[in-house]
Amino acid sequence: MPILETKDLGIQFGGLKAVDGLYIKIEKGQLYGLIGPNGAGKTTVFNLLTGVYQPTSGSFYFDGEQISNSSPVSINKKGIARTFQNIRLFGDMSVIDNVKVGFHNSYKYSMLEGVLRVGRYRKQEKEYHDKAMELLKVFGMENEAKLLASNLPYGKQRKLEIARAMATNPKLLLLDEPAAGMNPNETAELMETIRFVRDNFDMTILLIEHDMKLVSGICEEVTVLNFGTVLAQGKTETVLNDPKVITAYIGEDD
Amino acid sequence: MSFFSYFVSGISLGSIYALIALGYTMVYGIAKMLNFAHGDVIMIGGYVAFTAITTMQFPVWLSICISILACIILGVVIEKIAYKPLRNATPLAILITAIGVSYLLQNVALLIFGSAAKSFTSVVPKFSVELGGVSITGETIVTIAVAVLIVICLSIFINKTKSGRAMLAVSEDKGAAQLMGINVNSTISLTFAIGSGLAAVASVLLCSTYPQISPYTGAMPGIKAFTAAVFGGIGSIPGAMIGGVVLGIIESLSKAYISSELSDAIVFGVLIIVLLVRPTGLFGKKFNEKV
Numbered sequence: 001m002p003i004l005e006t007k008d009l010g011i012q013f014g015g016l017k018a019v020d021g022l023y024i025k026i027e028k029g030q031l032y033g034l035i036g037p038n039g040a041g042k043t044t045v046f047n048l049l050t051g052v053y054q055p056t057s058g059s060f061y062f063d064g065e066q067i068s069n070s071s072p073v074s075i076n077k078k079g080i081a082r083t084f085q086n087i088r089l090f091g092d093m094s095v096i097d098n099v100k101v102g103f104h105n106s107y108k109y110s111m112l113e114g115v116l117r118v119g120r121y122r123k124q125e126k127e128y129h130d131k132a133m134e135l136l137k138v139f140g141m142e143n144e145a146k147l148l149a150s151n152l153p154y155g156k157q158r159k160l161e162i163a164r165a166m167a168t169n170p171k172l173l174l175l176d177e178p179a180a181g182m183n184p185n186e187t188a189e190l191m192e193t194i195r196f197v198r199d200n201f202d203m204t205i206l207l208i209e210h211d212m213k214l215v216s217g218i219c220e221e222v223t224v225l226n227f228g229t230v231l232a233q234g235k236t237e238t239v240l241n242d243p244k245v246i247t248a249y250i251g252e253d254d
Numbered sequence: 255m256s257f258f259s260y261f262v263s264g265i266s267l268g269s270i271y272a273l274i275a276l277g278y279t280m281v282y283g284i285a286k287m288l289n290f291a292h293g294d295v296i297m298i299g300g301y302v303a304f305t306a307i308t309t310m311q312f313p314v315w316l317s318i319c320i321s322i323l324a325c326i327i328l329g330v331v332i333e334k335i336a337y338k339p340l341r342n343a344t345p346l347a348i349l350i351t352a353i354g355v356s357y358l359l360q361n362v363a364l365l366i367f368g369s370a371a372k373s374f375t376s377v378v379p380k381f382s383v384e385l386g387g388v389s390i391t392g393e394t395i396v397t398i399a400v401a402v403l404i405v406i407c408l409s410i411f412i413n414k415t416k417s418g419r420a421m422l423a424v425s426e427d428k429g430a431a432q433l434m435g436i437n438v439n440s441t442i443s444l445t446f447a448i449g450s451g452l453a454a455v456a457s458v459l460l461c462s463t464y465p466q467i468s469p470y471t472g473a474m475p476g477i478k479a480f481t482a483a484v485f486g487g488i489g490s491i492p493g494a495m496i497g498g499v500v501l502g503i504i505e506s507l508s509k510a511y512i513s514s515e516l517s518d519a520i521v522f523g524v525l526i527i528v529l530l531v532r533p534t535g536l537f538g539k540k541f542n543e544k545v
Contacts, residue, residue, distance in 0.1 A: 050433055076435035088430040090423050100416070101423045105435045107416040111444075114415035115407070125414070168435050 001064050003028045003172055003204045004049070008058035009068075010228075011048060018044045020228045022058070026172075026221075031198055032206045033219035033236065037248055040225040042208045043085055046174050049206075050082050051075040063171065077105060081170035083161040085177045085208070091150030095141060095160055098149050099132040102167025135163045139193060155186045159193070166201065173197070175207040179214050187211055191218050216240055224248065259388040260510040261503060266394040266463065268502020269401030273456040274479030275486070275494035276408065277449030283425040283489040284445045287345065290352040291332060293476015294359035295450050299325040299457035300467045301367060304374055314377045322454040329450025330443050338439070363469035371468035374461040397459045404455065405495055408448070412491070421445060425489070478505075481525050487538025497536065 002025045009022040019041045026032045034042050047053045049060060051072040059068040067075055081102075090098050107128065109120040136142045139159040144152060149160060158178055165173060178194070179187045191214055198205050209215050215222060215236065222239050224231040226248045232239045239245060274296060281289045302324040306317035336355050340348045381392040412418035423431040424441045432438055460475060461467050482501040486493025501521060508520040528535065 052429070052433070072429075072432040073435055073437055076433060082433060084430065088427050090426045090430070092426060093419070093422055097419055097422075101419050101431070101436070102434050104416055104420055109416075111415070111417050114417060115411055117410075117414075121415070164434065 002026055002061075003030075004060065004062055004206070006049075006058065006060040009045075009048060009055055009060055010057040011044060011053055012056045018228050019048065019225075020057075022225075022230060024223055024233075026204060026206060028171075028204055029198065029202075030204055030221065031194070031219050032204075033215045033222035034206060034208045034225065035210070035212075035215055035222055036225035036231070041228040042225055043176055044228075045225070046082055046176055046208065049075075049174060050080060076168055076170075079169070079171035080174065081165035081168045081172075082174035083158070083165050083176055083178065085180065087154075087157050087161060089149040089157055089160060089164070091148065093149060094145065095147050095149050095152065096129070096132050096136065096145040098160055098164050099135055099167045100128060102164040103128045103132065104168075106167075106169060132167065135166060138196065139163050155182050155190075158182070159190070162193075162197070166197065166203075170203065172204045172206065175205060175209075177208055177210065179209060179211045184213075187214055190214070194218055212240065256388055257507075257510075258386055259390065260506050262385075262388075262390055262398075263394055264503035264506030265499055266397045266502070267506055268482075268499035269398050270456050270460050270463070270475065270498075271479045271482045271502050272495045272498025273401055273404065273452045273459070274475060275483040275498045276405075276491065277453050278480050278483040279486070279488055279491060279494040280421075280445050280449050282483070283491075284421055285333075285337065285442050287337065287348045288352060288480070289337075289446075289449070290349070290476075290480075291336075291355035291359060292449065292453060293472035293474075293479070294356045294363075295325055295329055295332075295453045295472070296457040296460065296476060297363060297467070297469060297472030298328060298359060299450075299454035300374070300461045300471055301363060303377075303454075303458050303461065304372060304467050307375055307377070308372075318377065318455075318458055321458060322451050325450040325454035325457075326447045329446040329453070333443060333446040338442075360469050360473075367469065369469060371466045371471075374465045374467045376462040376465055377458055378462055393459075393463045397463060400455065400459060404452065408452075409491070417441075417444060478521065481522065484535055485525055485528055487535030490535070490537040493535055493537030 004026040006022050006024045010020045011018050022045065034045060036042055048055050051070050055068050059066055062078060062080060067078060090101060107124055109124050113119040113121045133142055133145065136145055141156060141159060144156065152160060162175065162178065179190055182190060194205060195218055197203060219236045221234060222236050223233045224239060224245050231248055232242045232245050277292050278289065281287065299321045303317050303321040306312045306320050307314060332355055336351050337348060340351060376393060378392045378396045382389045383395060412421060420436045420441050423436060424438055428438050478501060479498060482497035483494045485501060486497025504524055505517050505521050509517040512520060
């Protein structure tokens with residue numbers, strides 16, 4: 001059973017079909033790419049999958065369950081988490097607190113225990129503090145835990161977004177342009193980290209990316225969107241050499 | 255009376271403003287709205303405490319608990335009925351609704367308790383402390399102590415518990431917080447509950463210091479505390495605390511040395527000057543100018 005399957009998924013804003021007739025099937029443990037020119041509707045797909053937008057047509061299934069009309073909170077609880085193309089960290093909070101916000105639904109102490117600092121409060125705060133530090137270590141940020149998130153350099157902010165999303169304990173991680181604004185070295189390092197996360201945290205990853213080196217380097221399959229519809233789909237190597245895809249990216253010869 | 259005693263009573267008055275201002279500033283930070291009914295929640299809290307103590311003859315501690323509970327319920331119900339349906343409305347619609355709720359509460363109090371001020375029995379046992387040759391009343395000491403205690407507990411709660419972190423996250427970015435699995439509606443309810451609970455404490459302290467209560471008791475302290483919140487930078491918790499205390503001291507000293515009629519004018523005058531120099535208040539974030 002695929003972990004994520006969309007069936008004829010689409011959304012229309014007024015007269016504009018931003019996404020139309022989207023079929024994607026992602027198997028558990030896959031690293032899947034969603035690519036396409038600017039304005040193709042990639043981030044809109046993420047917004048549909050996370051409940052920010054409600055689809056106007058079609059539906060999608062997560063782990064076999066139809067969840068297309070759920071709220072962002074319940075979709076997150078079911079196990080889909082995301083990062084944002086334009087970084088949306090909680091900039092006035094510390095790096096580690098950003099990760100702890102991700103753990104929000106894992107904490108099981110009551111508010112009263114929290115106020116009085118008794119019972120399960122101390123044990124769990126310690127437990128999730130350690131878990132947050134572990135996550136930060138994966139991204140090499142354990143020394144920046146106490147910094148304000150907004151004071152991190154750009155590349156690390158992107159990594160912190162991934163760490164925060166992972167803290168919500170997802171089965172499917174949606175990464176929106178994780179390498180945007182990174183230099184080639186940072187991108188190479190990020191590719192390693194993404195692979196490490198998939199292999200060690202038992203996650204499936206769907207990512208939007210413009211950096212073709214990253215896409216061809218780590219994605220096993222891709223879907224190419226153009227003007228909201230699927231242009232090509234399949235094994236990364238085959239798709240990226242498809243003349244249709246090359247035309248969509250570079251433009252047609254006169 | 256000496257400068258020192260005016261100063262101390264200013265801190266005490268300012269502590270009450272600070273407790274009220276926390277309610278304004280937290281609600282603004284999280285729901286991005288000005289809850290102008292907050293001052294009247296104080297008044298209701300005062301009447302509940304008055305009824306419990308004077309009419310029902312309940313013990314003081316129980317009366318205070320009842321007052322806090324009543325205000326928490328009132329605050330949450332107001333949010334659910336009046337503000338939640340307007341979550342995505344224009345700020346002006348929400349502001350007018352808040353003013354409407356404010357008048358509603360005042361008129362309900364008028365209807366039940368009448369317009370005459372009733373005398374409130376102080377909840378603080380009669381005692382005073384001699385400090386540096388001046389005598390400081392029990393109310394002053396208890397007010398300052400309670401405010402300090404509450405502020406410490408509140409900052410621990412906000413910075414060190416999951417609910418507090420959820421509040422901070424929602425205040426920064428509702429959308430992102432939701433996508434991290436945080437229920438925005440219950441976080442907003444929690445904020446109203448805390449703000450209204452603080453209002454109840456403030457009301458008991460206020461009515462003990464100035465021992466009477468009328469349907470308009472909450473109006474002026476409400477506006478002053480709002481001023482304190484703006485002064486400190488609305489949305490900022492340390493801003494509200496410091497703004498409240500500074501405002502209380504200015505008011506007390508200008509009453510003593512300049513003119514008691516002009517003291518309110520001076521307080522608001524200072525606000526205007528601060529806003530001219532720092533439009534976002536003392537601790538407010540500077541606006542990012544986008545070019």
